[in-house]
Amino acid sequence: MVSSINNNSYEKNIVLLRSAFREYYFKHSKIIEIPERIEEREFGFMLFEAGMIRHLSFRNIGELLATLIKEVPSDVYCSNAYYRFPTYDMHEKQWVGADLIFDIDAKDLHLPCEAMHSYIICANCGEPQEIKADVCIYCKTGKLNHVSIPCNKCNYGLKKEVKHLVDFLISDLGIKEKTISIYFSGNNGYHIHISDIEFHRLDSQARSDIIGYLIGNDMMTESIGIRKAEASSDGFLVKFPKSGMMYGWRRRIAQKLGIDQTSTTKLHNMVQQKGGYSGFKAELLKMAKDIGVRIDPQVTMDVHRIFRMAGTINSKSGLTKIRCNNEIESFDPLNDACLLSDKEVNVEMKVPIKLKLRGQSFKIRKETARIPVYAAVYLICKGLARVN
């Protein structure tokens, strides 16, 4: 989000970010989590001015830290997969398994507050857009990025979704709580990592089936006991499955419909009210989607992906991807993940802004301001300010 049209300002921004990130890696090295079986993981760095480097490997956390302090990447990634040869090309790495990971992002929740705190910024010239258009109204070329300054409602909505996912993982999939790690992503979402080795061996196809289960895709009326009668197109029969309606999706649907194993007539009437088999089928598909968890399917399906590493800084915000398992209820990302220096710097604001970071409220209306580095980095990463 650090746009490049004004070279002088761009370079000043990079200098500030690099310096703040280096200081962070120097002072907060203990927050960086050592991935299990580190030597079998692939690492990747996004560099401020040189793009992405992948297929890196580190034998221990010391080696990795030394490289972070020396190179100061804008983003640090680590594979969920374990490879025999992590530095080789993808086809030669020899995949041996991968952690199961879920991504819950505010953009997938479609929260009503989103429009209240979103800005459109040109990726080319970095100018905020006052009106909605296809191309930048200033440079006429740039791709337009949407940036968001999440509010308390976003955080509440995200946490609710995380808890919903964790309920599915424990009560349905039988995943042990101690193998579930919840991380704030460093921007506007949460990553849920499952280290249970039983799930490591699952291929992309099997993970895709888990996704379908969690998001509520492809539910058949037959699985709750409603079968299509052969005689007519919308005729149906109701016979509850012998394995019952007490658990899993069947329990969720039964609760929603207010039925149990004895409610054959009630369910029959409900189906009839919806116009028969097809009408009820459409209703059930919608209901399952509403009950399901909103996760990003691509992230979970990909068994070769590199993920933002826990304890490193997200260059979309300057906040840290940080573990928040035990404190999920009270976790405040704009406070608990905001760990950069509080030295002050001068910035030039592109828009007036009101936000609260690390317990301090900022109401910046004027064009220039002197604010702490953590706030300056946050606003620069969001594309809303530049170093003065």
Added chain:
Amino acid sequence: MVFLLQYIYKLLSTLSIKLGTGDIAKYPFLNEASDYIRETHFDFEEFNRPEMRHIINRAAERMETELISGTIYQKLDKYEVEILTFLVTLMVAKYIGIGLILKKYSLFEAMRAERFLSEDLKKERNEQRKHLLLSKIFEELFKVTVDVDSTDNRLFKVRVTDYLMRASHFHEQEWKLINRLVHMGYVYLDAEETVRLIRSELSTLIYNRVKSMTLSTFPETIKLKADELRVKLVPKYEHSIYRVTGYYPPCIRHALKVMNQGENLPHSARLMLATYMLAIGKSIDDIVILFHNAPDFNEKITRYQVEHLAGTKGSHTKYSVPSCEKLRNENLCFATEECSGIINPSQFGRNSKNYNG
């Protein structure tokens, strides 16, 4: 503590009873059947004796029923006959030496065992014997733990991961996890569904038995019967080898190669193959023939699915070829240098075509 006691009980109950000869007749691929052959010091040359003609004819009848009529061989004799019949079928399949025939035969034998096993699991009232069958077949052969549900002994439970590793490759929607009863890490299934889970592995087990068989000479009677069968079988199986040209992208070449070997392609690979063939203008008929070698081929279902992908049936939406990125994620990409610069298999060779022209 409770789990430990349950485990000890299960172990003791399994040790205290043994498989009956009836079980060995139904499941001749079990180690107990091999032990029988070893313990009786059976010599393969004994198949040349006149009293063995019945066994050899029975083996041929079984293979013809399965490979020509396409139906499961139903007859069940006493265990001595079944073990020897099964052995002869394996030797005949080895002697014929056509991979596709062996694949198909292995699948039918797996389905035959599947039918017996689901019946046994449904009818068996003795819990110990039920556990023994589950342990002998699921655990010993395939390392899958299956338990009987404690509240309803018509139901069986398997670990979610064991289920997903198998069922996620099935095509029918009913096998999707969401359409199953899932609770605390287990998927609950009835006897037929439980047994269906291991069909592919059972088929591979039988296939590998034949592949790993080392025989310096075959008994004359078996060679003669195998030659007779080969004449009947070759016309049916020979035409279905689909030509793999050098012009397809490597992902498609790989899928065709797997298909030609009669191996089971995952659903995602079938979708890739069909959408690709549609994109390059192949007819529905040609594409249906292409899937002829799939072990679970059913022309009616395949035709409907291809027509669905072509947008002529069902949702009337034409499916496009999955992107290279998606195929990479699904482990279906086998990129070579020729793939550089393309993001979809349907773009493969376009540049070289221009260059050649």
